[in-house]
Amino acid sequence: MINEITSKNNQKIKYLCELKTSKGRNKYRQFLCEGKKALEMALKVNKVKEVYSLEVLKLPKDINQYIVSEEIMKKISSSVTPEGIVFVSDFIESKTDYGNKIVYLDGVSDPGNMGTIIRTALAFGYDSVFYSKGSVSPYNEKVVAASKGAIFLIPVIESELHVLKLKYQVIVSALEDNSISLKEVKPNNNFVLVLGNESHGVSKETLELADIVTKIPIQNIDSLNVAVAGAILMHDLMEK
Amino acid sequence: MINEITSKNNQKIKYLCELKTSKGRNKYRQFLCEGKKALEMALKVNKVKEVYSLEVLKLPKDINQYIVSEEIMKKISSSVTPEGIVFVSDFIESKTDYGNKIVYLDGVSDPGNMGTIIRTALAFGYDSVFYSKGSVSPYNEKVVAASKGAIFLIPVIESELHVLKLKYQVIVSALEDNSISLKEVKPNNNFVLVLGNESHGVSKETLELADIVTKIPIQNIDSLNVAVAGAILMHDLMEK
Numbered sequence: 400m401i402n403e404i405t406s407k408n409n410q411k412i413k414y415l416c417e418l419k420t421s422k423g424r425n426k427y428r429q430f431l432c433e434g435k436k437a438l439e440m441a442l443k444v445n446k447v448k449e450v451y452s453l454e455v456l457k458l459p460k461d462i463n464q465y466i467v468s469e470e471i472m473k474k475i476s477s478s479v480t481p482e483g484i485v486f487v488s489d490f491i492e493s494k495t496d497y498g499n500k501i502v503y504l505d506g507v508s509d510p511g512n513m514g515t516i517i518r519t520a521l522a523f524g525y526d527s528v529f530y531s532k533g534s535v536s537p538y539n540e541k542v543v544a545a546s547k548g549a550i551f552l553i554p555v556i557e558s559e560l561h562v563l564k565l566k567y568q569v570i571v572s573a574l575e576d577n578s579i580s581l582k583e584v585k586p587n588n589n590f591v592l593v594l595g596n597e598s599h600g601v602s603k604e605t606l607e608l609a610d611i612v613t614k615i616p617i618q619n620i621d622s623l624n625v626a627v628a629g630a631i632l633m634h635d636l637m638e639k
Numbered sequence: 640m641i642n643e644i645t646s647k648n649n650q651k652i653k654y655l656c657e658l659k660t661s662k663g664r665n666k667y668r669q670f671l672c673e674g675k676k677a678l679e680m681a682l683k684v685n686k687v688k689e690v691y692s693l694e695v696l697k698l699p700k701d702i703n704q705y706i707v708s709e710e711i712m713k714k715i716s717s718s719v720t721p722e723g724i725v726f727v728s729d730f731i732e733s734k735t736d737y738g739n740k741i742v743y744l745d746g747v748s749d750p751g752n753m754g755t756i757i758r759t760a761l762a763f764g765y766d767s768v769f770y771s772k773g774s775v776s777p778y779n780e781k782v783v784a785a786s787k788g789a790i791f792l793i794p795v796i797e798s799e800l801h802v803l804k805l806k807y808q809v810i811v812s813a814l815e816d817n818s819i820s821l822k823e824v825k826p827n828n829n830f831v832l833v834l835g836n837e838s839h840g841v842s843k844e845t846l847e848l849a850d851i852v853t854k855i856p857i858q859n860i861d862s863l864n865v866a867v868a869g870a871i872l873m874h875d876l877m878e879k
Contacts (some may be wrong), residue, residue, distance in 0.1 A: 515864045515866075515867060518860060518863070522858065522859060522860050522862075522863055523858075545864075548860070549860055552860070618764050619761045619789075620792070624755045624759070626755075627759050631871055
């Protein structure tokens, strides 16, 4: 059904503004996403609840569509230059089979980094992305935006690392003295690659769980961006 | 010399706010940078003009230091959570010897991406980063922040790609039908790696200058983030 919303005080708009907050997302167990590309990806996996756009879009009949003004679009969009499409998705239920290759985020706090890591993990065929309690929420709108729709196609699950330790070889990226060079890493068939916080790296508890601690050799500067280091590691470990 | 600034209307604060705009930066040929780590790196290469901080810092005597209130720091900082140190640097004069390994940005428009690419290029020992007219300015405060001080340690130069074609093998990252897999790329000793715009990739003119067009094999999604793809390419080409 297609409806039009003309007032910024409409109940639907208030609800969307609630979804822009962590509290609102957890209340409804829903999140906002933007753009044509992400919408296409979410439609493929039946994850679209309702759509808000400037113009009428061709959508499956069971999805409610709301036409809004540019002013309202600006209010509900989190982009500086809105593409003109915002939609609501339910939180994604995680599968119980996590697959063989996992990325674990131990306190990654920048939403752009988390979104980029989710996108990269999907692109290199990883099976799921796990994250610690101290990480940013994957439903944060900046995470969703940076994932470019990947959030709909790869499970993203909160869990503690020790839960995975039983089944998976734990490969930790850290700039420790005893870190071995990436070249020397021999991954098992089942592994979890752990990436740490932007400022503090991985936690002490995580290092204690590590089967391998590795680093990418660099020069001139202390560290790489975590999404960059993660990408090089994900690519390299999948090629081996 | 150490001075204190108490008023938000102080001429110095007005000048710093000018440096937050592209117009102001080009007028003074100076830019703003933030944080202790970046300050250390800029000091090493004598690139610090003056420093604004919440507390007195131990600095070389010829550098003017201004102590400001938290309110003023918030005004001059571009960070949501200011570290409490902002400093002014002159535009960096480029060397005339560009070295053997170059990264070229063809219309990269996201400041976070450009800053991350500059940081990664420095970390993997590239000699300089070039960028096209259509790219974001490297002195944009978000570029400077994402570079984590790398902007002081690697030349970043505006130039057209054809100028480099004479001396360098041109390796272009693009998702073209005739792109060869990264594994098959054999770089010369002198090469320039070209990365394109976030939405449109590299320009047609750039493709015409290419000696090699390459892509990183991916699945499930159309593309990688440009800073991620750039990092994997930079790392791989340097290892070969």
